[in-house]
Structure formats: structure tokens, C-alpha cells
Amino acid sequence: MRAVCWHGTEDVRVETVPDPEIVNPRDAIIKVTSTAICGSDLHLYNGFVPTMQKDDILGHEFMGEIVELGSSVKNLKVGDRVVVPFTISCGNCLFCRRDLYSLCDNSNPNVALAEKFWGHTPCGIFGYSHLVGGYSGGQAEYVRVPYADVGPMKVPEHLHDDQVLFLTDIFPTGYMAAENCNIQPDDTVAVWGCGPVGQFTIASAFMLGAARVIAIDEIPERLEMARRQKAETVDLRDLSSPPQLVEKLKTMTHGRGPDACIDAVGMEGHGLGIEHIYDRAKQIVRFETDRPAALRQALMSCRKGGTVSVPGVYGGIGDKLPLGSLMNKSLTVRTGQTHVQHYLKPLLERVEKGEIDPSFVISHRLPLEEAANAYRMFRDKSDHCTKVVMRPGLAPESSTIAQLRGSER
Template sequence: MKAATWRGTDEVAVERVPDPTLLNSHDVILKVRQTVTCGSDLHLLGGYIPFMRAGDVLGHEFIGEVVEAGPAVANHRVGDRVVVCSFIACGKCWFCTHEMYSCCDNGNPDPGITEAVWGQSPGGCYGYSHALGGFQGSHADYIRVPYADIGAFPVPDGVSDRRALFASDSAPTGWMGADLSEVGPGDCVAVWGAGAVGQMAARASVLLGADKVIVIDRYGYRLDQVERHIGAETINYEQTDVEAELRERTGGRGPDVCIEAVGMEAHTPGGQYFYDQVKQQLRLQTDRPDAVRQAIQVCRKGGRVFILGVFAGMVDKFPLGAVMNKGLTIRSAQQHGQRYIPRILELMERDELRTEHLATHVMPLDRAPEGYRMFKEKEDGCVRAVFEPAG
């Protein structure tokens, strides 16, 4: 079959790879209908997560059709159209039964690397390096889906592929940030990052009843999407003092909830960015956490900070004093999508959650290298590049 693979730093290729096969009784094989680039892929492309091997198939956000099912699969049949959570979870361990699916004990068959680095291993993830299991990614004609009864969800007839695609990762990730931050009526919420995940966190905050939702970014075309499709306010951090602006818009208190949806390659104007870049390139810190620092600094006393962006290792100049003295609560997680996807599909069916606008560029899988370049370089207003293997 055809697949888009990681060949090295900033190098994506389309090549022929063997078709996947059923390996466990609860597997299904999907024919991929649509699969999409994600900002966290850029950390792999940039070489910041050094556990990729040349030839690894990329992609973890996808929708497909069941073409084969293992004997233990109860909920899916050949021909079903399903969206799949990007994180692989067994559904049976203590973490899964407590809806912390991305912390699954049994989703990563190679836990030695992550245990050595983080002390414990999270579950596995499609196409996200040998640290998270070495699973084949979704940028391919076909993909094997383990624990299919737990991680794959039937898409309602009234929901298009283009909309349901984002129920795989962006929408549940964003929803989790708002939900686990306990966003509700009376809250002012600030979201750093107007990519797909940031937009979904903002939309979730709106739907959960927040009084005010403000999204911070530097790209006009992404902020325009926020105003047009999400129903939130915006701040362009290259044109405005973010902290002063947020204080002014929140009665001097600061946001009740700050959701960081940027990750380990944060950009910021000024000397701090240069400092973080130098330290990251010299591997004196692995991640650039500037949006997290800013969220902590501006959050109201006793407020909640949620880290949605992907981080890999160590950061520098972390404002722990502000966390402690302001009494902040910090939470974070890889996405517990299995907990949120059914509700998200319902919202999509009721037209309350729309995601089609995120797919700014749709192209055949053959053009994956071009799609990643456009996505990384933010060419032509690219928010997400979607690949259609059959296209």
C-alpha cells in the first residue's frame, strides 16, 4: 500500500509499504478515508522527539472504513465508518476504567523508553515514534486499529467525513482541556494557540457556558477563524501586550482558566524566544515553554492552568513561585479521547460543533510532503492539511 513516511528531520516521503494485518483478536483493519496533519507531528519532523526511525508511517488523526475485524471485536462490522481516537487504550485497566485512557497501562507494548524518561509509561499512539509503541500511523491506504471496541467509534450518517475527522484528536483534546479545567458559567477562559486544538478548546469552553473566551495567537488567518467559527474573542500577541490586555478584559483579575494549546515549540517576540531557542538547540532544555510561562503569570489567583500542548522533557525558567504563591491548579494530559468522542459526535450531528473550516487544504496522499511543508511554514493560510488516500 501507499504511505507517507518520516525519512529524517524535515523529510517526508510517499512510498510503498506492506499492508497491515490483524495481530490481535480485538483488532480491526481500516481503509483510511481521510487523515490529517497535526501540530504535534511537527515535533517529530523537527527532530525534537528522537525516537523516529526512517520509514515510520506518520499520522494519528483519521477516519476510515472497517475492512476486516478480529474475532473478539463486538462493536464493529465490515463496512462501518468509524473515527478512531489517536491514543491506544485497552479499556480494562484501572486508568481506562477511570476514564484516563491516555494513561492506559496496556496500550504501549514498549514501555521501557517512556518509563526511563518519565518514570511511568502512558498508552500508545499511532504514528508517534517508538517511545509511544512504534505503531503504524494513519497516513496510508490502510491501518491496523488495536482494541477497536474501545478506540473506534461509529460516525452518525449525518456527519460528514470532513467534520468527523477532527473527532479523532483535535476536538477531544480541546474538549478535555476545558472539561478537566472545570470550565463553566462565570468563567473567563484564555486559550493560547489558535490551531485546531486551541480552537476546539475555545469552542468547548463556549459550549460549557464560559462567560468570556479569548484566544491568543499571532496569525491573522487563524484568529479570523476563531472569530468567525468559534464565537470567541482574540488577541494578536505580536500587536498587543497580552498580559495587560487580559487584565483589562477580565476586570484586573486575570483569566479563571488558562489553556495552553501550543506545545514544545512555542514562539514569542523578544529576547526570551532567542534564549529558549539557543538552549533547545543545544539540548540544554528539550522544550520551549513560553506560552505555559505566560499562562501561569497571568492566571488569576487560585485559577486553573491546563497544559494541552505536547512537551517531551525538560524546560527552563518555569515560574514555580507564581504557581505556589498564587495557589494555582495545574493539570495536563495526553488526550483521553475515548471519554469525549461519543459526546463530540453528538454535538457534530446537532451542528453545534463544526470543524470543516480547519481543513484548509485537502489533497491526495501523494502530496503529503507538500502538505507538511505548507502546514509547517504556514503557507497559504494552512491551518490543517488533510490527505485522502483514495483521492
């Protein structure tokens, strides 16, 4: 089969690799119909996530058709069309039983490695380094899905792939980030980062009853997308330092600060002024693994007694965090990889009711064979790229980026 393989920093290639096989009675083999590049995939592409190995297959946002099932999977059948959570979860451990699926005790075979980095292990994750299991990802023609009796969810035939694909990750991630804020009817929510996760965070904050959402970014098309969702926007290009942003948000909230602040950026955040130069220098020489600019700003900006929610991916160590602000303002911080299985059915119901069409974030639909170009385009935000969906069955000779951009539903 053909698959997107990691070869090093800024080097991904589409190669022919062995087809996956059933290795456990709870496995399934999925023929992938749609797969996407996630913003967190760029952390792998840019070389900031350790334990990647040459020829690792990338991708954790994918869906498709079941073509083979292990003998213990009784809730699905061959031919079912399913979305697959990026979180690999056993369904039986303490954490899975409490709907904390991303904390599964049993799905990461590399527990000792994860414990060295984080103290404890999270669940296994498709296509996201050997820290979380070394599982082959879904940017491929086929993929093996462990614990298939727990993860994949059948989706209705009348919904197009584009409407349900993001149930695998970024829609539940944005929703959980907003839900973690315990939003009240008169709340103002500030969202750092207007990429795909940020867009779903904005949409979810409004769905959960926020009175106002303030979206913060520096990319014009992302800010415009946020405005189309009725969010107010702050363009970081108009500011020169973190204190200016804090004061701007105070001014917009009558001196109080946002009730909730959501960092949808993560480990490659762009700071302001000297802050950004400092973080970039330390990250390049690996004196810190993460650039926590958005988190610093969120902690400083949030009102007293407010909540800071962090769906943005952090992998290791970042410094200069304002812990005094966190403690003295009595802030609540909530974060974590998304417990996707918990959100699949309720968010599918919202899609079916027409409350949201998740396809609004897609700017490009491309063949899998164009993955190397797609990664560069998504990373560089060229050609107004906001989200790339790739289709293994789409022939590269019959399509080009220009022909496919925004043209297919």
C-alpha cells in the first residue's frame, strides 16, 4: 500500500509499504477514504517531537471502510463506514471506565519511555512517535486499528466524509477545550490560535453559551474565518509585546479580563517582540522543547478566578511561565489529550441536526500522493491554506492543488 512516511525534519515521503494485518482479535483493518494533516502533525514535521523513527507512518485524523475484523469485534461488521478516534483506548482500565480515554493504561506499549518524559503514560496515539506507542498512522491506504470494539464509530451514509472526518480529533478537541471552561451565559472567552482547533473551539464556545468570543491570531484568512463565526478578533501584527495584548484584552472586557482563556496553539507558539526571539533561540538549541508564548499570555490575561484551558499540544519543558499569576489570581487550569470516544455520539448528533458543518475549515482536498507538498503548504500557510484533507483514492494525475482547493464537497 501507499503511505506517508516520516524521514526526518521537514522530510515526509509517500512510499510503498507492507499492508497492515490483524495481529489481535480486537483489531480491525480500515480502508482509508479520507485523512487529514493536523496542526500537531507539524510538530513532527518540524522535528520537535522525540522518538520518531525513519519510515514511521504519519496521521491520526482518518476514517474509512472496515475491510477486515478480528474475531472479538462484535459491534462492527465488514463494510461499515467509520470514524476512528486518534486516542487508542482499551475500554476496560480505570481511566477508560471513567470516560478518560486519553489516559488509557493499556494501549501504549512503550510505558517506560513515556514515564521518563511525563511521569506517567497517556494512551497510545496513531502515527505520533514511539513515546505513545509507535503505531502506524492513517495517512495511508489502509491502517490497523487496535481495540476496534472501543474506538471506531459507524457514521450515517447520508453524511459526507468532510462532515464527519473531524470527529476523529479536532472537533472533539475544540469542544472539550470549551467544555473545560464551564462557560456561563454572560462569559467572554478568549481563544489563542485560529487554526482548525481554534476554529472548533470558537464554534464550541458559542454552542455552549458564551456571550462573546475573542479570537487571537496573526494570519488574515484565519482571523476572517473567526469573524465569520461572529467572533471578535485581535490581530497580533498590531501589537509589539505581551503586555500590550494583556491590556488590549482588559480594555475589551471593561478592565476585568476574559472569563476563560483557551490556548489552542501549543508548543510552537509565536510570541511578541523579545519573547519570541528568546523562545526560538532556546528551542533551537533544545534548552526548552516548547514555546509557551500563548500559555503565558493566557495566564496573564485571564480574569481573577477564571479558567485557562489548554488543548494545544505541549511535549516537554517550557519556561518563564507566570506561576505567580496562576496562584495569586486563583486560576483553574484544565488540559489534556482529548477523550474522543466520550464525545463522538453527542457531536455527531450536532452535525446531524445541522448545528455545525465541520467541513467549513477545509481549504484544500488533495491526493495522498501530494502529501509532501501538502505538509509544506500547511506549515507555511501558503495558498491561504487552513486545513488539508487527503484522499488515497484520488489520482494525482487527474487533479491539481488549484483545481481541488475548496471545490469539492
